[in-house]
Amino acid sequence: MQFFESINLNQSAEKIDIDASRDYPIVSRGPKSVIFKISHEHCLKVYTNMDQLKLEADGLYAAQDFSFIPKLYRVGPNFMIREFYDAPTLKDYLKNCTYLPENIAINLLTIVKGMKKAKLMMGSDPLDHIFVTGNEELKLISPIKDNGNSPIPLSLLNDLKGILLQDSFLSHVKKLDPSLYNKWKVFLMENPVDYKRFTDNTEEKYENLTHNLIGQGRQGAVYRVDEEKCVKIYPKQSHFLKEREVLLSSQHLSFIPKVYETGPNYILMEYLQGPDLNTFLKKQSKLQEEVTINLLKMLESMMDSGFTKIDAPLRHIFITGQGFKLIDHVYSFSKKQKRPLELFRNLHxxxxxxxxxxxxxxLNPKLYAEWTNKPIPLTKEEAEEEVKMIRKKEKGQ
Known part of the structure; x- marks a missing residue:
């Protein structure tokens, strides 16, 4: 196994061409390291960055007494040999889940408490660095020294938020350890998003508030303010003005989120508790009529209320205790689209x-006839072409 000691450490690990992979399969490769499976129980990680090697080795050494940490067998000048897990990552294991299993939450909490006791923390992307072995036992492969910047497991909460399971995990923590939950809640409350300080010219990223970030796109960033409210910050004044008009004039519609306050470039609105419809439908084997009834009611309300863009992308619909709610309305009054093209494509x-x-x-034969009197575009390019034709026709009138 001396092949790893001759690797050129000045090049990126992604570019390393290693003949030994014929005998020892590569199981992971990144910009700073390559991981080989060298037996059923062992893997070898070769580094091109010695600082990274020291950071990870120190963390593993400090946590060897914990059952959720892999055994560290040897550390060399540019490598380590540790326990290997032929198991899915927690991120893959939870794929398409709409609720976090209690046993997983219990084991995650055990890891969080163990790391705190050892003055360690999870590294970046923890869901990719936690493996799920038999009986839903969890193994963390990347503990590092705690930098003391946060009293709560921000990286874990952010990862869980990214797959819509943060609220589910926190509900388990509240039940399993109310005192710890309250400490986390206090931290979140004492570090709110000061959205009134944002201006449309700001470049501040609020890196210390990443735990509040719900989503971010071209139209703005959404931060959770408290258990019931979130705020959307707009980088473009035109987007802010367009969406504010739609939301404020449509508060009587059941599918429109409630607005509490608007500022120069932000809108404070209700936080939507529940899964998005795209995630929900991934778990279904057939389309329930109740879903169609709710979608149809929403689309009919749009047409009756002066919306010119008629659409309801699945990822923009949230299933809440108050029914379906639709987000992202920047172009609802300004773009013209008579058929819900993205919804069609999503359902397809x-x-x-x-x-x-x-x-x-x-349910509505007349609307069905209008929607199907010409072929339904099933690709993004076809849908965009239909919208262009509508605009071209309107300009010619």
Missing amino acids: ERKFLDSFLEQVKA
């Missing part, structure tokens, strides 16, 4: 479009 990808249209035909 989920293999539910035919069922949806059959149910619409029974």
Whole structure:
């Protein structure tokens, strides 16, 4: 196994061409390291960055007494040999889950408490560095020294938020350890997003408030303010003005989020508790008529209320205790689109479009006829072409 000691440490690990991989398969490769499986129980990690090697080795050494930490067998000048897990990562294991299993939450809490006791913390992307072995036992492969910047496991909470399971995990923590939950809650409350300080010219990223970030895109960033509210900050004044007009004039519609306050470039609105419809439908084998009824009610309300862009992308619909709620309305009054093209495409990808249209035909035959009097575009390019034709036709009138 001396091949790893001759690797050129000045090049990126992603560019290393290693003949030894013929005998020892590569299981992971990144910019600073390559991991080989050298037996059923052992893996070898070769580093091109010695600082990274020291950081990870120190963390593993300090946590060897914990059952959720892999055994560290040897550390050399540019490598380490540690326990190997032929198991899925926690991120893959939780894929498509709408609720975090209690046993997983218990084991995650054990890791968090153990790391705190050892003055360690999870590194970046913890869900990719936690493996799920038999009986849902968790193994963390990347503990590092605690930098003392945060009393709560921010990286873990951020990762769980990214797959819509943060609230589910916190509900378990509240039940399992109310005192710890209250400490975390106090931290979150004492480090709110000061959205009134944002201006449309600010470049401040609020890196210390990443735990509040719900989502970010071209139209703005959304931060959770408390258990019931979130705020959307807009980088473009035009986007802010367009969405504010839609939201404020449509508060009487059941699918529009409640607005509490607006500022020069932000909107404070209700935080939507519940999964998005795209995530929900991934777990379904057939399209329930109740889903179609709710979608149809929403789309009909749009048409009756002066919306010019008629659409409801699955990822923008949240299933809440108060029914379906739709977000992202920047272009609802300014762009013209008579058919819900993205919704059609989303349902087609989920293999539910035919069922949806059959149910619409029974519920609203007239609307079904309008939607199907010409072929439905099933690709993004086809949908964009239809929208262009609508605009071209309107300009010619």
